[in-house]
Amino acid sequence: MMSPSAAKSLRETTATVSPSQTLSRGIQALEILASAERPLTIAELAGALGVHRSVAYRILRTLEDHSLLVRDDAGRVQPGPGLAVLARGVSRDLQTAALPELTQLANTLNMTAFVAVWDHQDCVTLVTVEPRHSAATLAQHPGTRHPVNTGAPGIAIQSTMSEEQWAARAPGLPYRPEAAEARRIGYAASHDEVIAGLSSLAAPIQVPGGRPAAIAVVYIRREQDQAAVGEALAASAARIESQLA
Amino acid sequence: MMSPSAAKSLRETTATVSPSQTLSRGIQALEILASAERPLTIAELAGALGVHRSVAYRILRTLEDHSLLVRDDAGRVQPGPGLAVLARGVSRDLQTAALPELTQLANTLNMTAFVAVWDHQDCVTLVTVEPRHSAATLAQHPGTRHPVNTGAPGIAIQSTMSEEQWAARAPGLPYRPEAAEARRIGYAASHDEVIAGLSSLAAPIQVPGGRPAAIAVVYIRREQDQAAVGEALAASAARIESQLA
DNA sequence: TGGATTTGTTCGATATTTGAACAACAAATT
DNA sequence: AATTTGTTGTTCAAATATCGAACAAATCCA
Numbered sequence: 001m002m003s004p005s006a007a008k009s010l011r012e013t014t015a016t017v018s019p020s021q022t023l024s025r026g027i028q029a030l031e032i033l034a035s036a037e038r039p040l041t042i043a044e045l046a047g048a049l050g051v052h053r054s055v056a057y058r059i060l061r062t063l064e065d066h067s068l069l070v071r072d073d074a075g076r077v078q079p080g081p082g083l084a085v086l087a088r089g090v091s092r093d094l095q096t097a098a099l100p101e102l103t104q105l106a107n108t109l110n111m112t113a114f115v116a117v118w119d120h121q122d123c124v125t126l127v128t129v130e131p132r133h134s135a136a137t138l139a140q141h142p143g144t145r146h147p148v149n150t151g152a153p154g155i156a157i158q159s160t161m162s163e164e165q166w167a168a169r170a171p172g173l174p175y176r177p178e179a180a181e182a183r184r185i186g187y188a189a190s191h192d193e194v195i196a197g198l199s200s201l202a203a204p205i206q207v208p209g210g211r212p213a214a215i216a217v218v219y220i221r222r223e224q225d226q227a228a229v230g231e232a233l234a235a236s237a238a239r240i241e242s243q244l245a
Numbered sequence: 246m247m248s249p250s251a252a253k254s255l256r257e258t259t260a261t262v263s264p265s266q267t268l269s270r271g272i273q274a275l276e277i278l279a280s281a282e283r284p285l286t287i288a289e290l291a292g293a294l295g296v297h298r299s300v301a302y303r304i305l306r307t308l309e310d311h312s313l314l315v316r317d318d319a320g321r322v323q324p325g326p327g328l329a330v331l332a333r334g335v336s337r338d339l340q341t342a343a344l345p346e347l348t349q350l351a352n353t354l355n356m357t358a359f360v361a362v363w364d365h366q367d368c369v370t371l372v373t374v375e376p377r378h379s380a381a382t383l384a385q386h387p388g389t390r391h392p393v394n395t396g397a398p399g400i401a402i403q404s405t406m407s408e409e410q411w412a413a414r415a416p417g418l419p420y421r422p423e424a425a426e427a428r429r430i431g432y433a434a435s436h437d438e439v440i441a442g443l444s445s446l447a448a449p450i451q452v453p454g455g456r457p458a459a460i461a462v463v464y465i466r467r468e469q470d471q472a473a474v475g476e477a478l479a480a481s482a483a484r485i486e487s488q489l490a
Numbered sequence: 491t492g493g494a495t496t497t498g499t500t501c502g503a504t505a506t507t508t509g510a511a512c513a514a515c516a517a518a519t520t
Numbered sequence: 521a522a523t524t525t526g527t528t529g530t531t532c533a534a535a536t537a538t539c540g541a542a543c544a545a546a547t548c549c550a
Binding site for chain 1 (some may be wrong): 262263264265267268269270271272275276278279280281284302303304306307308310311312313315317318319321323324325326327328329330331332333334335336340341344345348352362364365369370371374375377379386387388389390454455456
């Protein structure tokens, strides 16, 4: 008699088993290091984790064994190359299928092109391609988090779901009305939303057995032929999907 | 007065404190998933880890909490987007400084350009840029491991050290004679070494407080002006280093 | 050269993890 | 349909891995 009237089988995140304390702390250490601006001393890391220094030391040594963390000459710690190796496995098929499409788009349109996947409240950028002559990079490096409610990729992802499906999978997050329009025309648009003067367009990608994703471009707002660009994105998304099937 | 001949105190890796069992297993789980070709069931993962299924279950739940792991509709597990976020922190300054140089090189030379950092026995690729019209990608995705003894980046990294320094920092690994030549001319070359018909050139990058790295190009062997390309690499490396200082 | 700061080690107490057994569910199978 | 087989998810006492204080040894800095 566990589930009283359990809203069943959407693979609910019940989370009843308690997470591993040591493993949580180790991951938390990596998260702290990833968002730190400079290498940290062990004492600083211990303080940030809220654990005894000797506990941090053991965690650190373990992470170091796997190259997830390296130390400079003074013993300060920073993220290690092993993390790049692990990240290579994230949606690997999507990454490889998207890369040629992204280079194509970036260079024919002269815009920054990228692929992002949905993760809880955010979109996470996985691959980006800059155009040939990019004066300033438009700050869409791989690993960047971006609120799913802001920008074209989020709208594109919403456009693959009905409002009910969205409410079920993203409880609490509003459903943007632009999603309906995006579903109709095949791509989503966002202007001056993240940064004033910047626009982005995105088309959704459905990954079998994976998280919803989107392919997008970002550019300095100009009088472009938005429809043409959007359709190019949708075509790229379709080719990527067909390759993933 | 550091240590003239005293080879000690190079921050020896004595490793006497025992690593955390749970954390090790969690990381090992991620490594298994990253190199797996398809999503794994919990039982498969438990088997690969050599632990009881319920232990794997707890680890898995913890990793899932941090988005380092996601599950498909059938409950099978695969690497999650959180890993991309963590990887963004790896040599971040190097990544951002290198990106414009890489796009420049890739498009003017029409070759795949990338940056790799030294990690134990390997070089790990961090950032890559494909040229405009890359027929087939030359398989240098970020996160790729590559033996440090094979290819131009390894030689370039060796060229920044004397044979004694290399022996101290990479015990057991041979010192390639090409390193001396590379040190003289400022870049390293490798032909038909990794894959027959492919060549690579590389110049070393010294990252203050970080691991030795290299910027490199790979291309289909042709009668190029190797010296010109090599000098372009060395110039890029110098600009990157000056930006990191 | 000293003194202050940080890293690294050891070891008993205890809180965390472990693994077997069980329950629930889904998909083939007969 | 009922049965089998394969999963995932839960619980709890026992075992042990982890915790944190106190100590030793480097390293930095004025």
